[in-house]
Amino acid sequence: MIGxxxxxxxxxxxxxxxxxAPAVLAAPHLDGTFAVPGLDGNxxxxxxxxxxxxxxxxxxxxxxxxxxxxxxxxEYDLDGVLxxxxxxxxxxxxxxxxxxxxxGGVASFLPGNPEMSVExxxxxxxxxxxxxxxxxxxxxxxxxxxxxxIQIAPSNPDAPDIFPIGGLDPRDIDVAGPRLVVADFFExxxxxxxxxxxxxxxxxxxxxxxxxxxxxxxxxxxQIAFGVQKSPPTELGLINFPAAPLATPAPGTDPFxxxxxxxxxxxxxxxxxxxxxxxxPDNKLTTPVxxxxxxxxxxxxxxxxxxxxxxxxxxxxAQTRIARIVDVVSPPGPPVAPSKPQPAPVPRTVxxxxxxxxxxxxAKAKVLFKFSSPDAGATFECRQIRLTKKKSKPPAFAACKSxxxxxxxxxxYRFEVRATRAALADATPENRSxxxxxxxxxRR
Numbered sequence: 001m002i003g004x005x006x007x008x009x010x011x012x013x014x015x016x017x018x019x020x021a022p023a024v025l026a027a028p029h030l031d032g033t034f035a036v037p038g039l040d041g042n043x044x045x046x047x048x049x050x051x052x053x054x055x056x057x058x059x060x061x062x063x064x065x066x067x068x069x070x071x072x073x074x075e076y077d078l079d080g081v082l083x084x085x086x087x088x089x090x091x092x093x094x095x096x097x098x099x100x101x102x103x104g105g106v107a108s109f110l111p112g113n114p115e116m117s118v119e120x121x122x123x124x125x126x127x128x129x130x131x132x133x134x135x136x137x138x139x140x141x142x143x144x145x146x147x148x149x150i151q152i153a154p155s156n157p158d159a160p161d162i163f164p165i166g167g168l169d170p171r172d173i174d175v176a177g178p179r180l181v182v183a184d185f186f187e188x189x190x191x192x193x194x195x196x197x198x199x200x201x202x203x204x205x206x207x208x209x210x211x212x213x214x215x216x217x218x219x220x221x222x223q224i225a226f227g228v229q230k231s232p233p234t235e236l237g238l239i240n241f242p243a244a245p246l247a248t249p250a251p252g253t254d255p256f257x258x259x260x261x262x263x264x265x266x267x268x269x270x271x272x273x274x275x276x277x278x279x280x281p282d283n284k285l286t287t288p289v290x291x292x293x294x295x296x297x298x299x300x301x302x303x304x305x306x307x308x309x310x311x312x313x314x315x316x317x318a319q320t321r322i323a324r325i326v327d328v329v330s331p332p333g334p335p336v337a338p339s340k341p342q343p344a345p346v347p348r349t350v351x352x353x354x355x356x357x358x359x360x361x362x363a364k365a366k367v368l369f370k371f372s373s374p375d376a377g378a379t380f381e382c383r384q385i386r387l388t389k390k391k392s393k394p395p396a397f398a399a400c401k402s403x404x405x406x407x408x409x410x411x412x413y414r415f416e417v418r419a420t421r422a423a424l425a426d427a428t429p430e431n432r433s434x435x436x437x438x439x440x441x442x443r444r
Contacts, residue, residue: 028263028278028288028308030324033295034071038062039311041256042088044132045301049096050111053301053309056087056100059317063087064100064114067322069304076114078107089133089173091141093152096396099141101133102326106143106157122158123150132173136180138199144170144182149197165195165204169212172257176218179241183226185212194226194239207245210235215258215299217266223281225266227255236268236279248285250277257299262306263330269297269310276300276310276325289325297323347378347419351430359439364407371402373419381420387412387433397425412435 010033048054053067063078064087078087086103093099097108097117110117136142141157143150147168151161169185182195194211196205214229228235228247234254237247239418253270255277261267268277274297276289291297295312303309308325352370359365381397382404388411397418404417413436418429 003243022110026277026327027331028325028328030289030291031307033292033312034073036065036073036075036311036320036322037318038065038075039313040324041313043088043299043310043311043313045299045311045322046090046092046098047303048098048111049092051304051320052111053303054098054111055089055311055322056090058088059320063102064090064098064109066111067309068115069307071324073322076262078109078114078118081115081118087393088131089143091133091135093135093141094139097154099133099135099154101131101143106133106141106152108154108157114412121152123160131170134173134175134180135173136430137178137201137372139208140199142173142180144168144173146170149180149182149193151199154176163197166256168195169175169241171212171214172216174216174218176241177220177222179218179222181216181218181224183213183216191229194224194245196224196241205242207239208243209237210247213261214256215268217258217260217438219260219264219266219281221281225258225260225268227258227268227281236266236277236285238266238279238281238283241258246283248279248283253277257301257311259300259302259308261308261328262302263328265330267300267302267308267328269300271296271298276308291323295321295323302328302334343377344422344424346424347373347421347426349373349380349417349419349426349428351417351432354432354434356432356434358408358434358436359385360410360436361439364409365436366417367406367408367413367434367436369402369404369406369415369417369432371417375419375421378419378421380417381425382415382417384408384415385414387414397429408436410438 038057043056045055055065062075064076087100090100099108105122107120133143141152149163166306170182171309172183179196179198184193192209194207211228213226216226224239226237234250235247236250237245239245255268255270256271258271262380266279274291274295275287277287279285296314297310298313299311306328310323312321350372358367380400382400383395383397385394414433416431418426
């Protein structure tokens with residue numbers, strides 16, 4: 001079956017949102033909405049390996065939709081190939097395949113040809129319906145299901161590993177550094193919790209929160225962001241593992257999906273206020289993007305070219321859309337004063353050790369000095385001073401190379417050498433005082 005294409009359409013509210021945006025500096029803003037029939041509140045989004053956004057369509061005859069960066073939408077009816085009803089979670093797995101969950105199993109396909117490459121695996125009865133799927137830090141697929149986590153090896157999806165978790169009522173799953181992280185409504189305790197699981201160690205951790213959570217997101221650093229949605233007061237929170245959660249009030253917003261944005265901040269969908277909130281890793285909260293009234297946003301994902309993509313699920317199910325947010329970049333920091341030019345370092349001089357007395361049987365002695373510098377590019381200047389009782393002006397330094405040789409008559413001397421580079425000279429030349437003496441004649 002050939003995928004169905006939809007022509008991009010823009011809402012009149014786009015003009016209102018753009019008019020409110022600052023004109024001087026580019027800021028994140030709504031840049032268009034596009035009709036995607038079949039989206040609902042459980043439709044998850046992901047950027048595929050092909051650079052497009054992919055969404056599951058639980059409320060459609062089709063199964064998945066591809067949304068290109070320009071907003072063009074193509075739906076694929078994978079039910080016509082293999083029965084896969086109720087697609088929900090979606091993730092990018094190994095070898096460039098997209099994997100999604102459905103009621104009773106998991107399926108995968110290649111983004112270049114979904115209908116011809118789809119493969120389906122039915123899991124054991126009672127393991128559905130599934131909410132979310134993620135590719136874990138171990139390279140395995142992980143599904144958050146009712147009262148269990150399910151681990152699937154992409155090469156052998158027919159043999160899943162089951163990890164029971166009492167009371168688990170999951171809404172979202174993501175990866176935070178070395179851990180999986182799950183948003184849980186946790187009905188048994190009449191509150192909520194954020195669960196983490198580290199596959200490499202097989203260790204679970206549980207973080208209690210004030211109420212149930214619809215969305216969770218992790219960063220490569222291992223930090224976790226979550227929304228508290230089930231009952232007032234609604235909150236947006238951070239977890240710096242293993243510290244306790246830090247929650248920021250967001251009353252009346254009803255947060256759903258959350259993602260780690262291309263600007264290094266966390267972006268939350270606020271359902272009741274039709275807005276997007278931005279929470280920085282150091283817990284600074286703003287609400288920079290307003291969506292059209294009545295659009296009722298639910299899920300969110302980061303996309304190519306500094307974009308965010310948001311599902312809009314209004315009360316009229318026939319009007320479901322996806323919104324594109326552009327210019328999602330880090331805001332400019334305070335101006336940095338220009339640094340003062342630093343002077344070049346003065347080169348250092350190293351003089352090799354040697355005797356303090358040179359003997360000669362003839363009229364003159366051959367005196368040799370070796371020297372060097374640890375600083376690349378250094379050259380040298382030397383001078384030889386004869387020490388006498390009568391004070392006189394020492395000779396000037398002259399360019400020299402190691403080893404430096406002199407032929408000297410008996411007397412007292414001082415040798416000085418300094419390294420030079422880029423018109424700079426060592427202010428403390430190395431020096432060596434020594435004597436040249438006549439060797440005693442051997443008696444016959």
